[in-house]
Amino acid sequence: MTQHVTEKDVRAIAEYARIGLTDEELPQMTQDLNAIIESLKPITEYDLDGVEPTFHPIGDLSNVMREDVEVPGFTQEQALSNAPLQQDGSFRIPSILGGEA
Template structure:
């Protein structure tokens, strides 16, 4: 089995993803990841010269969404109509951080 990733690579990946690994786990993870890479090696045996990349399995899928057309929205008064508490044209909500109180 060719080693594609080193233990240094695995430590870097673990640090980047904020996963704490012991020295033994780094060794095991390195072996596991290299085994996964080796299991994918048969893909490299296909002759893909001249094969166009496929970006979607359905092919020429087009956007079926409606056009983004600007239309009138709520007025500030309408948006605040059902607000349990408001102040100066804004929603007044209880603070979830700090000393408490409304914000």
């Protein structure tokens, strides 16, 4: 099998990606990465002369999000209108640590 990446390359990639590889894992990871790269070799055999690069599979994709426009929100009274418990203009919820609700 062709060696595309060395143990030194794999160690550098692991450090860059902040992956902790031990000295025992390094040879196996190097072998695995070389096998993965080798499995992609048939892709290089396609005749791609005249094929334009595609940067997005959908083509000319535009932002479909709406403009971020500020709109009036609820008043404090509206927000609290359906609250089962209120106290001093705020929602009152049961204590999760025990004690009073």
